[in-house]
Amino acid sequence: MKEFRILAPTGVLGAGFTPESLATGVALSPHVIACDAGSTDSGPAALGSGIPKLSDATVERDLRLLLRARAELGVPLIIGSCGTSGRDSGVDHLAELARSIAEEEQMSFTLALVYSEQSTDTLSELWDTGAIHPLDPPVPLDRDKLLSSTVVAMMGSEPIENALSRGADVVLAGRASDTALFAALPHMHGADAGLTWHAAKTIECGAACAVPPSADGLFVWLRDDHFDVRALQPGTRLTAQSVAAHTLYENIDPFKLKEPGGVLDTSTATYEQLDDTTVRVRGSKFEAADIYTNKLEGARARGFQTFAVGGIRDRAVIARIAQLIPMAQEHFTGKIESMFNSAVSPDDVDIDFTLYGANGVLGEREPEHTPSRELGILITVTAHTQEIAHSVCASVAHVVSHLPIPEYDGLASTVAYPFSPPETDRGPVYEFTINHVAAVAGPLDLFRTKIVVVGV
Structure with missing residues (x-):
């Protein structure tokens, strides 16, 4: 044998x-x-x-x-x-x-x-x-x-x-x-x-x-x-x-x-x-x-990335999150050109919000939709230069921490960041082709x- x-x-x-x-x-x-x-x-x-x-x-x-x-x-x-x-x-x-x-x-x-x-x-x-x-x-x-x-x-x-x-x-x-x-x-x-x-x-x-x-x-x-x-x-x-x-x-x-x-x-x-x-x-x-x-x-380079990680524990904010994120997306899409004097188009920047505790892993495929007591939020900005990605992410992280909540009068705090400053540069990122x-x-x-x- x-x-x-x-x-x-x-x-x-x-x-x-x-x-x-x-x-x-x-x-x-x-x-x-x-x-x-x-x-x-x-x-x-x-x-x-x-x-x-x-x-x-x-x-x-x-x-x-x-x-x-x-x-x-x-x-x-x-x-x-x-x-x-x-x-x-x-x-x-x-x-x-x-x-x-x-x-x-x-x-x-x-x-x-x-x-x-x-x-x-x-x-x-x-x-x-x-x-x-x-x-x-x-x-x-x-x-x-x-x-x-x-x-x-x-x-x-x-x-x-x-x-x-x-x-x-x-x-x-x-x-x-x-x-x-x-x-x-x-x-x-x-x-x-x-x-x-x-x-x-x-x-x-x-x-x-x-x-x-x-x-x-x-x-x-x-x-x-x-x-x-x-x-x-x-x-x-x-x-x-x-x-x-x-x-x-x-x-x-x-x-x-x-x-x-x-x-x-x-x-x-x-x-x-x-x-x-x-x-x-x-x-x-x-x-x-x-x-x-x-x-x-x-694989090839896709651009440069900056991200920020935060947490949400407020029940009123969590209840409104499905409306707040699209509102934030629309706000920043409209603001990109003014931030860079029309030198950067909204199509040149990708702003992504991932919510852990609310379908962050499976997204639309998540079979169980139960209310969360707290959410983790990952803000990821991708652009063709690190400078643009960092600048946009810093602005997004700041504004998102004070989104308007109908249940509250005055300025509300919506996201807590564990790091100061909250944004971190990832450098170049790649994609499979x-x-x-x-x-x-x-x-x-x-x-x-x-x-x-x-x-x-």
Whole structure:
């Protein structure tokens, strides 16, 4: 029976894991260590700005421990979606951290850098040849919008397999399917595709499918007709239900999970509880696609933002809030031109009021409308310069704190601000621009790989 052992130390590089759990995983002699380092979950800022979400301190701590484990075992270490977004700068920055650690720890290894950021020439060719197709829900896209965006392509397992076949000990990849990181080594050696991709899906977020979920590790034994998955942190359980439930995480369909090269079908999978920490899975299938596609992710600057946060506890104000907010919106829309001597149009400034405690999360989809005793108010102003956004937000925050209430004579205080001054500049903000895939001739087409030797 062929067996592949895979260690997933945590859900994202920099989230942390206990040294004890890592040691437990290392003692089980994995053939590969893999870890995700990014996501679009936090929005478009990392892709648009190139600034990672997590700090160098936390990322370096995890990376150091994983490089030590890799050196001890002599197995590959694979990290994907470097720098949160998978931009080329994220790959290069993590490579610099790896080089620094290697020098301090007196390590040496062959390093593969797999880049996924797309040039304007590549994007132009994809657009001109009709290779870009919308996903659901469709996002309007034209050539100018595409070329004005920072775009990464999401790789499958093949670019990582290519790096491993070229002798890489450490693979630092740009934007990658989370599952591809864990599927790459067994896939390149002919393991059952259905079980490989299902095992990869199960451990992509580390111990997120454990009970309770945690930023820690899982271990997989992948065999010919099943895989076993085990939680590593003491006191953590893994159940058949928690493992099965993870197929719904970040997926609209719990049975059909799309990858660049096809679809994982878990509809015939079975889940068997072996003990409190281990579950056995059988019966998953993989349906290869007729056309290979890579998802494209794009972001661009939307403007600059300033916000203010306040609270409302007055019952009369809360009762009138549905009339007060539209009145405030109309007041400031009419005042924008006079504030800037007609140099700024109302269309150039977006003023948003979000009320927490009154449908602030779900908005119009909120099914329960109950009176609130207090409200949190978030005032967000977006404009094409920080100066305009700040100026408008300061004016809005001041006027909103004294909106006229019919129930009161004279000047009333409507909003209490916890900070002085109440307005805070966020700097540049970004928006996602693309929800599309690119049809390609081969799985390596949109990616570039560089092999370097690190250390002595």
